[in-house]
Amino acid sequence: MSFAAPEQSAATASADQNGFDHWWTLPGDWVEEPNERRNGWSGVIRVMTEHGLVYVKRQRNHLYRSLRHPLGWPTASREWYFLLKLRTLGIAAPAPVFHAVRHTPDGIEAVLVTAALENYQPLNELEALPADQRAIVAETLGEMLGRLHRERLQHSCLYDKHVMVRLHRDAPPEVALLDLEKMRRRLTPTLAARHDLAQLRRRQRLFGDDDWARLLACHGRSFTKR
Structure with missing residues (x-):
């Protein structure tokens, strides 16, 4: 080589x-x-x-x-x-x-x-985030993933190190995705969502059960929005 x-x-x-x-x-x-x-x-x-x-x-x-x-x-x-x-x-x-x-x-x-994504941090480096900010990050990420999956797009490698977050003192956080090398379009939005959400749930340590419920609720609203 x-x-x-x-x-x-x-x-x-x-x-x-x-x-x-x-x-x-x-x-x-x-x-x-x-x-x-x-x-x-x-x-x-x-x-x-x-x-x-x-x-x-x-x-x-x-x-x-x-x-x-x-x-x-x-x-x-x-x-x-x-x-x-x-x-x-x-x-x-x-x-x-x-x-x-x-x-x-x-x-x-x-x-x-x-x-480069300036002033962003990967999700796996935010474990010290206060509970109120953690909840907002979960909601923001859920909304964004809902829009992604609504288009039948599956990230396919949705680990916490591939989710980037930019925090603001007086504004909601921003969330971005890295490593799109394995992204694909699925036959249905549900297939895309099912794969990515299960993968992220296994591969992240930031969100507890309450935060994850917030993420899923925001994902569901965004996913079904027309």
């Missing part, structure tokens, strides 16, 4: 030079070192540009296959597609910056660049 390995140091780069080669060779710090999956490899670096902090996903032959994509669809392309979809729904996620795919003698290479 070979890959374009960035220098292991912080770097500043210009996002104006936004061609494939620029993002493929840009030095930065690994946040997810390249590892072999799906008969290919994928890795993510973090780099500061003049426009802010971005995450650059690079991959080769890291493909998702389905009846619709029997020859394979780069998982970075799949994630880009759903990032754009969530923007149309008003659901917060990292802002898409750049995406491209190229065919080389070594296979299919893809790059995905997204802006």
Whole structure:
């Protein structure tokens, strides 16, 4: 296996030079070192540009296959597609910056660049949150997931580390979703909701029974809203 390995140091780069080669060779710090999956490899670096902090996903032959994509669809392309979809729904996620795919003698290479979510914390780092704020976070998350599932969209990897929260002193919290690489459209909204809610319930430690009941109540109202 070979890959374009960035220098292991912080770097500043210009996002104006936004061609494939620029993002493929840009030095930065690994946040997810390249590892072999799906008969290919994928890795993510973090780099500061003049426009802010971005995450650059690079991959080769890291493909998702389905009846619709029997020859394979780069998982970075799949994630880009759903990032754009969530923007149309008003659901917060990292802002898409750049995406491209190229065919080389070594296979299919893809790059995905997204802006960092500023001042957000993952759900799994909020265990010290006071009860009143925890309840509001549960309600906000439930409402957002209801809108997601109403569109038959299933996150498919809904762990607490993939739910990001930005707290405000005098305003409701904001909630965003990370890691859309496995997002998919289900046959019905109920199938999407059932999978994600069961997965989140198992994978989170912030919400107790009362908070979870609040989350489900807000999800239900948003899920059935027309």
